[in-house]
Amino acid sequence: MQLKSMNKFVSLSFAVTASTLTIGTAPVYAANCNLDFSQMFVFGDSLSDPGNTNGVTIKKPDLYFEGRASNGYVFADILAESCLGLDPVNFYRPSRGGESSDGANFAKGGNSSGDSGLGKQLNSFLGDLEGQPANSNALYTLWIGSTDYLFGTKNYIAGKSPNIVDTTVENVIDGIRDLYNVGARDFLIPNLLSFTNSDFHKIQGIDENIFNQLTDDHNQELELAIAEFEEEFSEVTITLLDVNSTFDNLLENPGEFGFTNVTDSWLECNKFKCTVNPADPDGISDGYLYWDYIHPTTKFYQLIANEAISALKSEYNQTVPEYNQDVPEYNQAVPEPTSTLSLLGLGLSFLGMSAFKQKDKQKQKQTV
Known part of the structure; x- marks a missing residue:
């Protein structure tokens, strides 16, 4: 599907302005995974958001790279560019760049x-189809659910939403179903990350173990639901990404992944208000896992992209190099040291990857 409601825009440049710094190193492969996806469509929350929310939720975006809830590019950016050679357009803020012919x-x-989150995103996509089938040769990513728990756990504790896990998983599966019904066949679905070491639970005044238990329950139920969907509809290929295991390994062995601080955020945050770290005003955040009270740094996204690309290349029996921190990374933006931001309302998810399964693109479509 080429988006009919948008013209093509200038592609995002990976060069940064003179006011930004390049920090850290992490592996990024060349833009060729030998995959035949012609487009990529991304649905999710702040960990996939390329700047769609900027100007709506974020009042002072200087601390965050081009409206992203991080100091640089997020996972969807890196995977699309470094592996698929695609630059999907920001659907809600197309002036930021990207190519509508590459997806959105x-x-x-x-x-x-x-309905107010993923539902609206899907309605925007389906509406733009104008009754035409979706591109069956595109990769569709749904990475969502953590915001449900971040802002719904208090109600869960109070007994007001006892079925929060069932509802959230059902919403994700319904999203896959809606896309499948219009022709989508290849999906990348991350599970959710534990909230270990983030400051969000402290801000909410909730034991992080409660968050983590909900996350574990969600991941188990999501895995079962996806298996059932794949069993019923043989044409679909759903790649379940196990971010939780990757993140746990990182927390246990940070040095092996090039991280030096997995407990503090680089930004200094007082609840949801963050400022530049006074101990590091020049923005040398290399080695930090968290950029703010809950969102990761680009270094983490690059780690996950590296693992994802390795899994993709391995699926096609290609030689995959070992993790190499000396490979140049994407440039990351660091703000001027006078900026302050209120980020209340930005959600999250994380990403890890298991394997990518190739499927026959020519099989006859099924309808759920």
Whole structure:
């Protein structure tokens, strides 16, 4: 599907302005995974948001790279560019660049899996189809659910939403179903990350173990639901990405992944208000896992992209190099040291990857 409601825009440049710094190193492969996806469509929350929310939720975006909830590019950016050679347009803020012929990113920070979040994103995509089938040769990514728990756990504890896990997983599966019904066949679905070491639970006044238990329950139920969907519809290929295991390994062995601080955020945050770290005003954040109270740094996204690309290349029996921190990374933006930001409302998810399964693109379509 080429988006009819948008013209092509200038592609995002990976060069940064003179006011930004390049920090850290992490592996990024060349833009060729030998995959035949002609487009990529992204749905999710702040960890996939390429700047769609900027100007709506974020009042002072200087601390965050081009409206992203990080100091640089997020996972969807890196995977699309470094592996698929694609630059999906920001659907809600197309002036930021990208190519509509490469697909679109609908993800918005703070969005939940419900009708007001993922539902609206899907409606935007389906409406733009204008009754035509979706591109069956595109990769569709749905990475969403953590916001449901971040802002719904208090109600869960109070007994007001006892079925929060069932509802959230059902919303994700319904999203896959809606896309499948219009022709989508290849999906990349990350599970959710534990909230270990983030400051969000402290801000909410909730034991992080409660968050983590909900996350574990979600991941188990999501895995079962995806298996059932694949069993019923043989044409679909759903790649479940196990971010939780990757993240746990990182927390246990940070040095092996090139991280030096997995407990503090680089930004100094007082609840949801963050400022430049006074101990590091020049923005040398290399080695930090968290950029703010809950969102990761680009270094983490690059780690996950590296693992994802390795899995993709391995699936096609290609030689995959070992993790190499000396490979130049994407440039990351660091703000001037006078900026302050209120980020209340930005949601999250994380990403890890298991394997990518190739499927026959020529099989006859099925309808759920």
